[in-house]
Amino acid sequence: MLRDVTIGQYLPGNSLLHRLDPRSKINGVLFFMISLFVINNMVGYWLMVISAVGMILLSRIPLKYFLKGIKPLLLIIILTVILQALMTPGEIIWQWKFLHVTKEGLIQALFMGTRLVLLVSITSLLTLTTTPIVLTEGIEKMLNPFKVIGVPAHELAMMMTIALRFIPTLIEETDKIMKAQAARGADFESGNLIKRVNALIPILVPLFLSALKRAEDLATAMEARGYHGGEGRTRLKELHFAGKDYGAFGMAVILLLAAIATRVLF
């Protein structure tokens, strides 16, 4: 059962969004987020909603995957909406004891809710259309300029790659250790919280030991294969910034400008 865990939530596909360079997508998400916080009126929100729906349609990913992304955050979203509705001062339209809902509050709540839902959807869109490994490469490339101020771009990316490579292996190992402990009578299911946490110790200790051993082996193997950091290293698959990526970049800039325009004009 543990083996079925997937990393990230990539959904294979061949839409335009799937084929975009990861850098364009990350950049697009960043611009979208900034725009989301620039807008402050109805026109602006309509602009963002329409562009988000447009992108989701373009990705050809079923809506249920986005709802799945929103679900874990539903409580926070609802709480934020209620607080906004109750706390904003203004024209009172409903009152009960000390609680009162204002017209301004309702509008603010609607805006806040939309903002959060869009935020979650658009980041889901990024991870749904991009494999973790390509995403890592994109992040590495985007961090490259910051190397001069000491950001270890290559090292971070390498660490993420290795983590992605070893998560399934370690999950398998956890499974094995749990079964071995269960075979010797360990009980992970019953008892109160403290008891259950205690039962995890005999799993974690061997797991950590083996992870450290793996790390040592891997480091030796990497060295033996001539790894000496990112300096002078080339890649099998280079990222290509194609025409569609410039297009995507242009669209992102236009979106941000439009968002600013709604704020100024309306």
Added chain:
Amino acid sequence: MIQLENLTHTYSSEQGKNVAVDNISLEIHKGEHLAILGQNGCGKSTLAKHLNALLLPTAGRVIVEGMDTKDESKLWQIRQTVGMVFQNPDNQLVATTVEEDCAFGVENLGLEPKLIRQRVDEALATVGMSEFKEKAPHLLSGGQKQRVAIAGIIAMRPQYIVFDEPTAMLDPHGRSEVIQTMQKLNKEENITIINITHFMEEAVLADRVVVMDKGKIAFMGTPKEVFRQVERLKALHLDVPVVTELAQAIGAETGIDGDILTIEELVVSLCR
């Protein structure tokens, strides 16, 4: 040629000093298939790690194709000349897909992406793993993982490959996959193979066998010369291939000689 000259390696720890490799001199010739035999803790893995400068000698020298492993400026050239395959197939694969992993070593050489692609495809074809190139390593069997690891090494075009107990963690099927690949590399690609092992069946396939004990070379020779010395091997807690032992046991009655290493040889001499 790789030359070991009075190679000594000492591990120091709180418990004191432990001489893992003790004054070994050995020449490894180009194109040969050398097996290094010995029981656990005899220093064979320590010796192996000296061949591509993962460890440096405490005393003595290791010369790889004229390059001293102590010379830091030659380090990456030495590691490209001498590739290494390790015991645990899981712990030597770096990337999340077979082809990306195969490319790892070549990427470190800084070649053009086109050239990397070409070498990766060739290497995967050589070990027969081309059809798995998009797969994630954790979905492969042990033997397949080990073949991917080998592909990653041969893509770097080394002249020597050191196998450090490559089959110790594999099932019989995986073991024969790896052995066949090893033989193929030696015969068809003319790559020098140094196989560190404690399986006699693997040592039999070598051109030359070096038997190690307590950090020293106990004796060496062709597989026939080595396995003839049953008593000596047993004294070192090493086994003799079962067929050899059988041939020796029935030798007096049947008149066959003790130089038998494979079932085929036994059958042929019995039928004579």
